[in-house]
Amino acid sequence: MFSPLEQFSVLPIWPLDDYDPFFFISNFDLHYIVFFIIFLLILIFTPFSFAVVPSMPQIIIEEIYFFILGTVEQQVTFKGIKFFPLILFNFIFILITNVFSLFPFSFTVTAQFLTVFILAFSFNVLFFFLGLSLNGLSFLYLFYRADLSLALRLLLVPIEIFSYSLRTISLSVRLFANMMAGHSLMHIITSFVIILLSPVPTIFDFFLIGLLFAIFTLELGVAFLQAFIFTILLSIYLNDAFNPRH
Numbered sequence: 001m002f003s004p005l006e007q008f009s010v011l012p013i014w015p016l017d018d019y020d021p022f023f024f025i026s027n028f029d030l031h032y033i034v035f036f037i038i039f040l041l042i043l044i045f046t047p048f049s050f051a052v053v054p055s056m057p058q059i060i061i062e063e064i065y066f067f068i069l070g071t072v073e074q075q076v077t078f079k080g081i082k083f084f085p086l087i088l089f090n091f092i093f094i095l096i097t098n099v100f101s102l103f104p105f106s107f108t109v110t111a112q113f114l115t116v117f118i119l120a121f122s123f124n125v126l127f128f129f130l131g132l133s134l135n136g137l138s139f140l141y142l143f144y145r146a147d148l149s150l151a152l153r154l155l156l157v158p159i160e161i162f163s164y165s166l167r168t169i170s171l172s173v174r175l176f177a178n179m180m181a182g183h184s185l186m187h188i189i190t191s192f193v194i195i196l197l198s199p200v201p202t203i204f205d206f207f208l209i210g211l212l213f214a215i216f217t218l219e220l221g222v223a224f225l226q227a228f229i230f231t232i233l234l235s236i237y238l239n240d241a242f243n244p245r246h
Helices: 004-008 027-045 056-100 113-143 150-165 167-196 203-242
Strands: 012-014
Touching (some): 027 056, 113 150, 113 167, 113 203, 150 167, 167 203
């Protein structure tokens, strides 16, 4: 790779020529399918291994389950529990794709802006029509501050509408930019470390390797943090659909 951004290029795997330009499998498709299979295997086989004395995988899955459940209950209360499976699925999907993108020769699905944009846009459209179906036209109170003077209300209405329309951009750009920036930083620093490593190991070499490990650990934390931020913002937006009045 000559550029840190080459790792985000969507390239055809099959066919490699222009034999069938309307159907091909890319590295994006391959990793997307792999991540989805991993997710299905977790959902299908993990419950059968549950025991009174939990194993480590069971503990991790239970902690994730109750962590997201608590987040939804805190933000939306019990009214939004019916949407908990959808939000949990979204969290696990982003977490799996973020974590597995740190492995060598992997692909960062969440660093594709169109992917995360469609994901965020779908949720925001869902929550908008959900708010209309639950509250009728009173859902529009989400853009109207009744506790302010008339002049400020008229001023803030277009600002609130504009802010609401930017939710899709803010959700997608935050995830996309953090994953792309973090992986690019790892690529750049790894390239420098490879150049600086000496044939005979020295203390400085161990320091460089420790630096790489620290950056990898930081990226692992960012992978979880971005999945959590995306999830908690979805819970807040879902709460607006149930409670549009300020």
